[in-house]
Amino acid sequence: MTDPIVARSLDEIKFWSRIMKEHALFLSLGFTHDQDQLISEAQQFIAIFERIEERLARFSIHSDLQQIRMFNSEVYQAAAGIWNYKRKVLGLTLRCEIRSNNYPLLVDHISREAAYFANRLQELNRGELAPKPEAIIEENVFFLRIMADHAKFIGHLLDPSERKLVEQAREFSHDFDQLLFQAVDLESMRPQSETRPILSQFLNQNKVSVASLRDFKKTARELIEECRIKSNIHPLLADHTFREAERFLDIIELFENSLTGNTN
Structure with missing residues (x-):
């Protein structure tokens, strides 16, 4: 019998990991050429979420609940990490320490989505469906x-x-x-x-x-x-x-x- 928490967890990770990876790409495209450190950090997150997608393919809706909870916790760390990165970029932008083609509202927008993703993983690990x-x-x-x-x-x-x-x-x-x-x-x-x-x-x-x-x-x-x-x-x-x-x-x-x- 399929555990609904397992099925929902895999679905959330499949959807939102791709979204997080694309957020990192969009941010990197919006930075100026001299903002190489921020571009490098964005590329690291692209790689992190690509690895998550690769690991996701090894699970199925019949996977063990405890394994999925552990995976949820690991993905949560990545979601929290990219949230911190996005908030850092937003702070730099609002303080005019950097100027890029990334609207402040866009950066805030994608950070809200990262927070949502992280929160969903915590809810699922608490059994809230x-x-x-x-x-x-x-x-x-x-x-x-x-x-x-x-x-x-x-x-x-x-x-x-x-x-x-x-x-x-x-x-x-x-x-x-x-x-x-x-x-x-x-x-x-x-x-x-x-x-x-x-x-x-x-x-x-x-x-x-x-x-x-x-x-x-x-x-x-x-x-x-x-x-x-x-x-x-x-x-x-x-x-x-x-x-x-x-x-x-x-x-x-x-x-x-x-x-x-x-x-x-």
């Missing part, structure tokens, strides 16, 4: 902010002459800011299990908006890959943001199942 109502809202606050950030980054990295796409990105940014504010309001109300209809409506509203943004990202990714629009967006970054939107939709579905009692 099924979300509580308050966790559902907290998780949506996190991902709604991620989606709002993505829309802002896309808008700023598109060439200004791409007016229609820039305007679409701004509209998505505004929409997700509003959804985020609404989620924060709901979070402070602390709905309990008896308010499941409110949570269900909350999730459904978010799902519709995320699906729309996901489709926009998919179109943008295809246009970038085919060199049909002008931008400073790396094709891998376009795919990266698309995958994160897909991930959010998967998580919403997981939460919807938890509210209905379907944990399969």
